[in-house]
Amino acid sequence: MSKIDITVDGVKFSVPENINLVEALSHQGIQVPTLCWYQGMDECLGTCRVCTVKVGGRHSAACTMKTQKDMTIEFDTDELKDLRRGVIELLFVEGNHYCPSCEKSGDCLLQAQAQDMEMTHSRFPYEFNNYDLDFSGKNILLERNRCVHCKRCTELFSDDEGHKVFSFIGKGAETRVVFDHEREKKLSPHKAKEAMDLCPVGAILVKGQGFSKPYGERKYEKEPLWEKK
């Protein structure tokens, strides 16, 4: 793979051409915060915008960009840090994120990003929207109050037979995640757990498995995001 030069915050780096920008920066020790994207993902989703940087002076979701020759990237500026934290704050006010009563607390990427960005509150008014729960499934509980509409479950998850289980209905602010009841019923415990772990927040829960880890043993308590930097 041929190498090219890119500039990040005024510093030149030599990186492989045409690879995912978040991944390229990660190899250079620059950790761009992400929510819908994770290391090893083939296709980006580009839904959450938490990885916003400036490429050639324009705001862009880094996970949607591939490395190109002479790219100029702004990442670690006060303006962009504030913007990325603003995106996280917006997600907190749009959904109903009651961390003290959430089964995924401590294992939640949204919460971990907020902590890493030192969010103490949201600058936006809390909306307290009403979202329906779907507890009709055999294995899975859908807690839509926490869904950030990242599309991980609809795009990346399939059952043992390779069929999609989750999908979106509605449009815009009415968008809701739903599941195929017949396929959900047949999910193996292993697959149901995979769906819960794939969800970056606490929207997909395996019934009867909440609060399984004690305080101090939860994912982002053991591996805080800033320790990767």
Next chain:
Amino acid sequence: MGKKVISTVSLAGCFGCHMSVLDIDLKLLDLVELVEFNRSPLTDIKTFTKKVDIGLIEGGCCNAENVEVLREFRKNCDILISLGECAVMGGLPALRNHLSLEECLEEAYCNVPTNKGNKIIPKHEDLPELLDRVYPCHEVVKIDYFLPGCPPSGDVIWSALAALLNGDEPKIAKHLIKYD
């Protein structure tokens, strides 16, 4: 220089954040050397008797009395701190926010499974009027600093108070920030 004055109050909270103030443990001995407490459940002083430097607010605003008390705190305190998840974003009391007040009261007083036939929803001039929803404190008055957590740990409270008493901006260390 005289001692700095601190006041605390619990609005729509559970007093867990006040318990966390006590969790400052041995540093409480340092704290009482540096400050005196005015209006607070810890002193049982019910009204402000002097100007206060730092006010700690636990809980959000769920009724008219909470709003009145919070405004009084804003008037009497130079610095106001939202202490804990309920003050910061409404917390668990705000779980009622997507229900109408009428639905919420009917569920609590009439339809609850343990109800033995009661159909009366309490309403009296001595009872504070409930608000349409629970409001975070900073949506009612200006709040200067926020300490999230349910509750924030004693270390967070101590570090914020120590910084303010020292004339510095309080900044919570990343590993101490939590939301549950």
